[in-house]
Amino acid sequence: HFEAAAQWCRAALRAGPHCEQAASTLAVSLVSLGLQIKATDPKGAIKCYQEALVHSPTNANAYYNLGVSYAEMHKHDKALINYNLTVHFDPCCAEAYNNMGVVYKEQENLDK
Structure with missing residues (x-):
């Protein structure tokens, strides 16, 4: 679910790159996705957190x-x-x- 939410937020940011709500929601989704995959894909989780910080520093x-x-x-x-x-x-x-x-x-x- 978090991956789908992240995809929707990325699409919203492509349409409106200065949409703070989409950026904030994307960051939350990415942190949640990172927590979900951390046990099996720690490097993938780190990438999620890093991308979250791009959108919410x-x-x-x-x-x-x-x-x-x-x-x-x-x-x-x-x-x-x-x-x-x-x-x-x-x-x-x-x-x-x-x-x-x-x-x-x-x-x-x-x-x-």
């Missing part, structure tokens, strides 16, 4: 899910970048702060 949820995906792939530097962007756009996202702590612990960087 302040989408903290997309940054958070990118961080989670990169952390699961042991790409700690990329995970931290995305967790930091998450809290920049959503300072109340406790999960991002927690996950940063987990990454720092895995890096044995307990000074952070």
